[in-house]
Amino acid sequence: MPKMKTVSSAKKRFTLTATGKIKRKHAFKRHILTKKTTKQKRNLTHITTVAVADIKAVKTMLAM
Secondary structure (H helix, E strand, O other): OOOOOOOHHHHHHOEEOOOOOEEEOOOOOOOOOOOOOHHHHHHHHOOEEOOHHHHHHHHHHOOO
């Protein structure tokens, strides 16, 4: 059976930490920022981890 290919969009969006967690950026920070509050934009800046329910799907996309 051939090797699994990595989904190109996933490898651009997710990175692995040293402990094996998957880092991601928040959505909704690209455009239409004038109607969002400063607090909302500031909270979207920080990097977070992928939810437990989505880890399996992301690892499949990253061919892990």
